[in-house]
Amino acid sequence: MSIQAPSAVVLVRPHHFRPNPLTADDNVFQVIGAETESVRIAAAAYDEVTRAAAALEAAGIRVHLFDDESADRPDSVFPNNWMSTHPGGHVAIYPMYAVNRRGERRWDVIDMLKSDYRVQDVIDYSGLELDDVFLEGTGAIVLDHVSRIAYVARSHRADPIALERFCTNFGYEPMVFDAVDPSGVPIYHTNVMMGIATDFALVGLDLIHSPARRAQVVDRLTAHGRTIIDLEFDQVCDFAGNAIELHAPGGRILALSRRAAETLRPDQLAIxxxxxxxxxxxxxxxxxxxxxxxxxxxxxxxxxxPEVVAA
Known part of the structure; x- marks a missing residue:
């Protein structure tokens, strides 16, 4: 079993999903105007999460599925931005950039973690929002749990003050870099261009602006024998980097969207x-x-x- 690949996950099934107008300015991967079909889009997103949860469970992944019935949280389907969990019983709660995303933090999720898993402490950074300091979880940070490195594309969603606190509290070394698309627009979240698995890493290397920093990222990612799968920008736009390795009873799986899978080349798939x-x-x-x-x-x-067996 790999420390990089969890065997249990949290999913949130939204009832009122829509592209968030408050995040559209810096998220170039977002489709503007789709909110005009809000009823159809909300129903389709609900069904997509339902099917995704069932597919993961069928593969042997333990899925904790929470419903969100609020109409005020359009991005609640993305819980990785407000919470993360860590070996040793540690949980982090993060400060969010968009005001209408801050209500996504749910204490019933934290209570479930405390009930079903061994939780030693919960470190809550959300108060940093009062000072306009943000760090959007494992969207802003891509974690190498093996080498204890936190990879971060610099943006206003990944403040260096919050990152330093996180790395000090959780024992990671920060690896910060500037990443921009071909038009010069900063990448809003690191996890759209980078995904780290046990034996390989999916990375849009050309998006890292500095050649020297790019070489350092490659050196650190490959230090323990990983293979780099270098993604072209078109593949990043198809979310090929936005994948997660999970550990199922039959072995490790890479969960990604069908769109992402279809954009990968045969040589990349072989790796x-x-x-x-x-x-x-x-x-x-x-x-x-x-x-x-x-x-x-x-x-x-x-x-x-351990499960408690009734007498």
């Missing part, structure tokens, strides 16, 4: 399939909001509590 089984999930509606499968999944890197 992945040496250590993972691909699990493409159909989520075209959710991808209208500028995020994909990795954004939907909050991995649980905690030890389960």
């Amino acid at each position: 992945i399939e040496r250590s993972c089984t691909l699990m493409p999930l159909d989520i075209p509606t959710i991808e209208l909001a500028g995020g994909s499968v990795r954004c939907m999944i909050a991995g649980i890197h905690l030890d389960r509590r």
